[in-house]
Amino acid sequence: MTSSAKAVLPAVPAVPALGSERVGALLVLLSAIVWSSSGTLALFLADLSSWTVVFWRTLWAAAFLLGFMLWRDGWPETVRMFRRMGVPGVAVAVCFGIAGSCFVIAVSLTTVANIVLMQAGVPLFAALLAFLVFRERISLATWIAIAAVIAGVAVMVSDSFGSSGSFAGNALALTIAVVFAVATVITRRFSHVRMTPANCLGMVLAALFAATQAPSFAVGAGDFALLAAFGMLNLGLGLALFASGARLVPAALAALLGTMETVLSPIWVWLIHGQVPASRTLIGGAIVFCALLLHLGLEFARQRRPQKPGTTGVNLPQ
Structure with a gap:
């Protein structure tokens, strides 16, 4: 690594206080609970065009995230955050835009179980991507967990090989996992860039693209309320909670x-x-879930152990 490259990398963040860590853990847990309603809400909107759902969901999510930043940081700082996110922020925005679009389309083609179980492998996909792109060392335990995730995904989708529609849905679900992994690696390499504006921009990009594909924007009053909840309370709130909490916990x-x-x-x-x-x-x-839990449990235990003098810890994606 060159000296100029080292200069742009952020310093290792300080370990947060126990109280802050507990707050962060609660926020991340709440984000997961909020996101877990995605499939249920999407199925309530199954009669609408998928692209219509994508348009309204991402538009509402963008509005929520913008309002959240204005409330938290004020107008001048919100503008500065958008200006400072640069190319890394735009790349993350594209990833979230793709993920936000693919989820709704995938729900119409495959089961929610297939989608969320593939997404469970995001941390391991990110580790593999970091090794391939940045040559970051990966432990033997991580390699074994990656192999187990790949095997589990193969078993999970094997029943759909004879059905083109189901296979397409599983491919979109896998795309969601990959782009989230890409976003994780980018966020790790540029952790000094606040990514809430990138989340907001990603939702705007997804809404703009969906606007070119949606056959109609007209929806009934009941569906409009569901779409608002789907966008603001599910996608937008989940992103805001995770972005706020993940900075406070390992x-x-x-x-x-x-x-x-x-x-x-x-x-x-x-x-x-x-x-x-x-x-x-x-x-x-x-297979996927057990491999992920075992790997993350071991990794968390490793992070909690005190480091030997003269060694430097390796940060996992924040």
Whole structure:
């Protein structure tokens, strides 16, 4: 690494106080609980065009995030944050825009269980991407967990190989996991850039693209209320909670708490909509979930151990 490259990398953040860490853990847990309602809300809107849903959902999410920044930081600082996010922020915005669009389309083509279980592998995909792009060292335990996730995903989607529609939905779900991993790696390399404006910009980009694809923007009063909740209370609030809390807790703990979305989302869909996951989805998902929990648990334990004098800890994505 050159000296100029070292100069732009942020310093290792200080360890937060225990009280702040508990607040951060609560915020991240709340974000996962909020996001776990995505599949349930999407299925209530199944009669609408997917692109119409994407348009209104991301538009409401952008409005919520903008209002959140104005309330938290004020107008002058909000403008400065947008100006300072630069190319990394734009890249993250594109990733979130793609993810926000793909989710709604994927729900119409495959099961919610398939989507959220693939998303459970985001932390491991991010580790693999960081190794391939930045040559960051990955432990043997992480490699084993990555292999287990790949095997679990293969089992999970194997039942859909004969169905083009289901396979397309699973491909979109995998796309969501990959772009989130890309966004995680970018955020790690440019952790001095506040990414809430990038989240907002990503939602605007997704809404603009959906506007070119949606057959109509007209929706009934009931659907409009659901779309507002889907955008503001589900997507927007979830992003705001996670962005605020993840800065206060170790990354491994944040990722571990985030898996609550994976646990709850299929349960809400099963209880409310009666969409029972297929047996291969349950088997593959169990492999993914167990591998993720084991890996993150070991990683969190490693982070909690005091470092030896003269060594430098490696930060996981924040």
